[in-house]
């Protein structure tokens with residue numbers, strides 16, 4: 492029976508894992524061992540909607556308290572400067588895997604030329620708005636949002652939550668581990684201390700101290716599908732003329748792409764690239780040339796895309812970068828951290844804290860399917876992008892391994908943007924689903940044969956719905972206005988949990 496869990500690392504992954512375990516299984520002793528000397532990666536600022544769902548709905552954390560400490564802003568989706576269109580938006584709502592009842596075809600068939608204002612969240616993003624106004628003037632905060640959060644604020648906030656619910660946090664650099672009959676029996680720190688536990692969560696970031704180094708689980712590289720392996724990172728203080736945008740921007744660059752993430756007082760920008768096509772200095776030059784406000788010597792972060800074949804080996808589960816990593820094109824890292832932590836807790840509870848081999852195998856299968864889906868989904872972003880003809884983008888179109896998507900692409904090329912393509916996909920429960928694939932294929936104008944020729948009456952219905960979405964969005968609120976409301980001392984969420992820290 493598991494009575495004690497040691498979490499190695501206190502980046503966002505280790506803290507979310509520890510918080511989730513302690514909150515849901517309070518009788519288990521949870522200890523974090525982390526090295527302030529090694530520190531945290533300190534990047535990672537965008538989430539998907541499963542992050543607020545995990546915190547507020549699953550863990551029962553107070554919105555008011557979280558907003559006060561972590562200071563998130565809202566993200567309704569991603570604006571892609573990608574493909575041959577000037578731009579397109581991927582919102583967290585269902586714009587394309589949907590059909591209006593008055594029309595005979597799903598929405599994607601009406602988006603060949605004009606892919607805009609398909610639903611309200613996208614119309615909002617297009618106008619830099621975030622939420623509609625309620626009759627009393629307050630923002631109508633809808634569940635179809637994710638967050639932008641500065642990594643340092645998030646980690647500080649999670650650490651305070653973890654301590655408040657009884658997670659012990661110990662400083663120490665782990666330099667070795669002792670193997671026992673059921674896996675790892677203890678870890679040792681540089682200063683000679685020994686820490687024992689029944690179960691271990693490896694959240695040591697790219698070091699993967701326990702799963703990778705001690706247990707030597709094989710790493711599966713995604714480099715045939717995802718060519719990027721570095722990022723230059725550097726932001727700036729928001730100027731008075733720079734509105735807080737309600738989305739992440741993903742912009743095509745010569746040898747990769749750049750993100751822009753919106754915090755209240757800070758703009759975070761980074762360029763993800765492939766070192767096979769451009770040097771660090773060239774990437775920094777292109778980045779600062781296109782972003783004159785960015786620091787002249789941006790920080791270089793190296794990474795490898797891929798994941799370990801199994802996340803759970805013996806009595807060790809890896810969560811966060813210690814288990815796998817892909818570039819932040821769809822902000823998937825915290826999404827996996829939350830869903831994996833939740834799955835682990837449910838499996839531990841369902842097995843009465845005595846997990847069996849079949850539970851472990853099922854966990855590994857589910858996680859592997861999720862990583863494969865993320866790899867395939869990101870690969871489609873690169874494969875379908877026809878915006879630039881640089882050597883990097885030519886290679887993406889010609890050489891990206893999209894073997895996991897052959898059936899979907901063949902179906903789409905014949906039949907177009909119908910949601911039936913979902914039956915070609917594995918069922919993994921990510922935040923993307925068929926909607927994500929449709930947005931990428933329609934947004935990038937992937938060609939298809941079975942084209943529809945809507946009647947004038949159909950177009951009238953379509954255009955009047957777009958006009959209605961635009962009209963509602965024009966009356967909606969900016970992020971700055973909505974933040975004013977939720978940070979006001981008198982603001983009350985419709986339903987909220989008790990605070991954990993300031994109780």
Ligand SMILES: Cc1cc2nc3c(=O)[nH]c(=O)nc-3n(C[C@H](O)[C@H](O)[C@H](O)COP(=O)(O)OP(=O)(O)OC[C@H]3O[C@@H](n4cnc5c(N)ncnc54)[C@H](O)[C@@H]3O)c2cc1C
Nearest residue numbers: 500501502504526532535537665695696811812819824825
């Ligand atoms: C360029 C870039 C952009 C990103 N953007 C996003 C994004 O937009 N959205 C998103 O969700 N994610 C993003 N990520 C991913 C995100 O940074 C991480 O997934 C997330 O912060 C989790 O990190 P982590 O906790 O796994 O690792 P880390 O933050 O690296 O934490 C590792 C922890 O382990 C400890 N540790 C390591 N070795 C030892 C040891 N031997 N002994 C003791 N302690 C040890 C460290 O001290 C630290 O506490 C991005 C990543 C990169 C590289």
